[in-house]
Amino acid sequence: MTSIDLGRHPRGNGFLLPEEVENEFFFHLTVGMCDACTMVQLQSEVPQEIRYHDAYPYHASGSAVHRRHFEQNARHFLDTELTGPDPFIVEIGSNDGVMLATIAQAGVRHLGVEPSKEVAEMSMAKGVRVLSEFFDESTAGKILFEHGPADVVFGANCIAHIAHLASVFRGVETLLAPNGVFVFEEPYLGSVVGQVAFDMIYDEHSFYFAVRSVQAMAARFDLELVNVEPLALHGGTMRYTIARPSMRTPTPAVGEWLAKEKESRLGEKKTLERFGVSVERIRDDLNALLRKIHAEGGRVVGYGAPAKAATVTNYCGIGPDLVPFVCDSTPSKQGRLVAGSHIPVRSPEEFRADYPEYALLFAWNHAEEIMANEKEFRERGGRWILYVPDVHIV
Ligand code: DWN
Numbered sequence: 102m103t104s105i106d107l108g109r110h111p112r113g114n115g116f117l118l119p120e121e122v123e124n125e126f127f128f129h130l131t132v133g134m135c136d137a138c139t140m141v142q143l144q145s146e147v148p149q150e151i152r153y154h155d156a157y158p159y160h161a162s163g164s165a166v167h168r169r170h171f172e173q174n175a176r177h178f179l180d181t182e183l184t185g186p187d188p189f190i191v192e193i194g195s196n197d198g199v200m201l202a203t204i205a206q207a208g209v210r211h212l213g214v215e216p217s218k219e220v221a222e223m224s225m226a227k228g229v230r231v232l233s234e235f236f237d238e239s240t241a242g243k244i245l246f247e248h249g250p251a252d253v254v255f256g257a258n259c260i261a262h263i264a265h266l267a268s269v270f271r272g273v274e275t276l277l278a279p280n281g282v283f284v285f286e287e288p289y290l291g292s293v294v295g296q297v298a299f300d301m302i303y304d305e306h307s308f309y310f311a312v313r314s315v316q317a318m319a320a321r322f323d324l325e326l327v328n329v330e331p332l333a334l335h336g337g338t339m340r341y342t343i344a345r346p347s348m349r350t351p352t353p354a355v356g357e358w359l360a361k362e363k364e365s366r367l368g369e370k371k372t373l374e375r376f377g378v379s380v381e382r383i384r385d386d387l388n389a390l391l392r393k394i395h396a397e398g399g400r401v402v403g404y405g406a407p408a409k410a411a412t413v414t415n416y417c418g419i420g421p422d423l424v425p426f427v428c429d430s431t432p433s434k435q436g437r438l439v440a441g442s443h444i445p446v447r448s449p450e451e452f453r454a455d456y457p458e459y460a461l462l463f464a465w466n467h468a469e470e471i472m473a474n475e476k477e478f479r480e481r482g483g484r485w486i487l488y489v490p491d492v493h494i495v
Pocket of ligand 1: 159163164165258259305306404405406407408409428429430431434464466467470471474
């Protein structure tokens with residue numbers, strides 16, 4: 102198995118209080134490609150109870166772009182798959198109810214499966230029905246018994262997070278109505294590799310899906326990949342639709358994307374090796390730039406504290422000496438430290454109160470939204486530092 106070694110890392114969303122630093126959790130972060138099916142995956146697993154604990158800090162409603170996207174998703178399901186008598190939709194990893202709230206408002210039967218208590222409670226406050234458990238084969242059996250088969254099983258930025266993927270697929274196979282669909286959206290391996298978005302690699306992302314590997318996975322569980330749609334979210338996402346065999350006609354997009362992946366050699370070891378070389382180059386370039394600015398007396402503040410910030414700062418050796426704080430709009434992250442690198446997280450108001458010369462955009466996938474909201478920073482002479490697909494200043 103070809104693999105890339107990013108070294109010792111904390112949990113991507115392991116934001117911690119200063120007094121918790123001593124007992125911080127670390128693991129060895131390596132990613133490899135399966136020789137047989139080309140699935141790219143983490144080679145070690147952080148227990149899911151540690152990752153998706155009661156106070157899981159990521160809130161899917163935290164971006165206006167995401168809120169719009171998930172509302173559109175819900176409306177699309179309501180207009181297409183959920184039109185029969187008493188339809189039923191299950192969302193795996195429903196987070197704060199950003200998608201299911203619209204389904205609940207429409208009065209359609211639904212169930213979110215969300216193990217993290219705080220976000221589950223946020224969704225319940227929006228009228229969403231939630232089962233606060235991890236999804237697997239046995240949960241699927243319970244849901245089937247209590248609610249009957251699902252017309253749609255949905256997951257966004259969740260299926261690739263689940264290390265026991267085989268149990269998830271067996272569960273979906275159990276739960277799906279004869280003509281039901283399993284739809285999921287996950288960061289696309291082609292985008293991760295193409296943009297050298299190495300910060301997408303962290304404990305939560307157990308798998309890095311491509312059309313070929315998802316097709317192989319579905320077939321292993323007697324299911325069929327029938328559609329794929331690229332989306333711009335998270336720097337490049339793919340939306341996969343899976344059905345029972347021969348129930349839906351696969352769209353031409355499936356074959357087209359398989360051909361594209363073959364042409365770009367996405368499933369080849371050499372591609373992953375080349376990616377590894379580019380990752381090292383970005384680490385060196387970013388380090389050199391930050392040190393140069395620091396030596397010249399310039400200030401750099403981080404913007405956004407996504408899970409990705411833990412990968413970049415720990416892999417590149419960036420600490421509070423180079424980036425004294427990062428600002429983030431999520432209240433549950435403010436007052437804590439970025440995992441491993443221990444850069445304090447503060448509110449965006451602190452950024453606005455005293456603009457630095459540079460802002461290092463960790464939440465680069467939200468660049469458009471953030472740069473529009475922070476127009477004044479640029480107008481006052483501030484510059485943005487980006488490191489995807491290479492280190493550059495805008
Ligand atoms: O897969 C995952 C995705 C869906 O979400 C999870 N494993 C964890 C998480 O990944 P992430 O933390 O990299 O997600 P985001 O969406 O890139 O995080 C952006 C961060 O930036 C959030 O903490 C919110 C913050 N933000 C901000 O401070 N101001 C975002 C916007 C749009 C803003 O204007």
